[in-house]
Amino acid sequence: MGRVKGSAQSSKSVWPVYLFLEELEKMAQEFDESLKGLEQSVIADMKRVYSEKTIDHFLNPRNLGEIPTPDGFARVTGPCGDTMEICLKVRDGRVMDASFWTDGCGPSIASGSMVTEMAKRMSISEAQKISQRDVLAALGGLPEESEHCALLAADTLKEAIKNYLAFKDEPWKRAYMR
């Protein structure tokens, strides 16, 4: 009877599955470590340019998204071409909730996050006074070339408040807005 040549040898050379899985796990760990290293070096680079607060609000933005049926809403596009939106929920003349969205840069995300945090729980007249300078101060400053990102956030908040005030007494008119 003919023997299959080399069959004993080929069964020995089959790599056991557990070794393969171990190797995969090792590769995944190495990948994780190099990713962490990369992340740390990106954060170290950011720290050379931005404050801790700016980095925190950029990496963990607060109030990102939409508020359904907002009492005040604005969409503003700055001279750089980036857009920010702000939604407000207002009760008894006070900002009960605020959210933002932007397609802009990291500093604009940090500024939108900060300005909505600042406005929450303020009276409308207090929130209206939040300026670019206030946002910059709260963020611990931005590089000069990014200061306009804080202006975009402050301006969008002001427009959202204007929008709230315009419909405050006749909110039903929102249904006819286009």
Ligand code: FES
């Ligand atoms: Fe446009 Fe920052 S560069 S908002």
